Amino acid sequence: MRSNSRNLVRLGAGLAAGFGAAALTMAPTGAFAQETPTRNDSSPNVIGGAPAAAGQYPWMVALADAAEPSYNYCGGSLIEDDVVLTAAHCAVGDGPGDVLVRHGSVDITATETYAVADIHVAEAFDEATLAHDWALIRLAEPVPEAEPITLAAADPVDWGALEVAGWGVDDEGEAPNELRFVEVPHVSDEECAGAYGSSFHADSMLCAGDLESGGVDACQGDSGGPLMWTEGDRAVQVGVVSWGEGCAEPGLPGVYANVGALHGDIRDALAAW
Numbered sequence: 001m002r003s004n005s006r007n008l009v010r011l012g013a014g015l016a017a018g019f020g021a022a023a024l025t026m027a028p029t030g031a032f033a034q035e036t037p038t039r040n041d042s043s044p045n046v047i048g049g050a051p052a053a054a055g056q057y058p059w060m061v062a063l064a065d066a067a068e069p070s071y072n073y074c075g076g077s078l079i080e081d082d083v084v085l086t087a088a089h090c091a092v093g094d095g096p097g098d099v100l101v102r103h104g105s106v107d108i109t110a111t112e113t114y115a116v117a118d119i120h121v122a123e124a125f126d127e128a129t130l131a132h133d134w135a136l137i138r139l140a141e142p143v144p145e146a147e148p149i150t151l152a153a154a155d156p157v158d159w160g161a162l163e164v165a166g167w168g169v170d171d172e173g174e175a176p177n178e179l180r181f182v183e184v185p186h187v188s189d190e191e192c193a194g195a196y197g198s199s200f201h202a203d204s205m206l207c208a209g210d211l212e213s214g215g216v217d218a219c220q221g222d223s224g225g226p227l228m229w230t231e232g233d234r235a236v237q238v239g240v241v242s243w244g245e246g247c248a249e250p251g252l253p254g255v256y257a258n259v260g261a262l263h264g265d266i267r268d269a270l271a272a273w
Helices: 012-019 189-199 259-272
Strands: 026-028 060-065 068-080 083-086 099-103 112-121 135-139 161-166 180-187 205-208 226-231 234-245 254-258
Touching: 060 083, 068 099, 068 226, 068 234, 083 234, 083 259, 099 135, 135 259, 161 234, 180 189, 189 205, 205 234, 234 259, 254 259
Parallel strands: none
Antiparallel strands: 026 234, 060 068, 060 099, 068 083, 083 135, 099 112, 112 135, 161 180, 161 226, 180 205, 205 254, 226 234, 234 254
């Protein structure tokens, strides 16, 4: 049986109750369906994006249903040649036999599938608030010639311009097979708290998006994918796609697990695994 992350329509009834009436449309971005892009339905999107070039994000992976491998429902990133970082809400309740990892091409239909040996969901993950929304997946075998992404080890005040990538329908409601990406400005903790109030937890979350105009964002199906700071050929993962209210709406940025703030917890989990 798949975990709840597969069937969530934004929060789903149980998680929505945990947020309260002030955030009825908030939800993790993990379910897949070919619908018009909004965060209040179950469509996966990179909003305002463009197709990624071959090799642009060699660490990018998708999580797929082991019973139906053509169905990819979340994203992730290789952080070691046999370890994937993803969102906890994409993995909670799953066993290794429930999940396959797809990797190796910007075309999802051309990716290779990898079996899963183990899953570690963050011990501090809170399904009601989505605080500490990260998980690790260990593959049964390493990815040949893997190019893992470096994890941010600190949480600076301003990352500047960031990028997020994922597979899913585009702004027109189509569902291309190609990986898509979009640039999103970092949003300060103060501004994000202003948008989401007590639902934003600065100790484990960060925000990105165009506060004034909207139009650029991740959405359902992109959950678990990396939020990245890039400079030339260098890339650092600073976040994990987690949740938000609406998709690419002005004043409502995307919310991500804050890799820099959680770096010690992630590394401790890897060392103890």
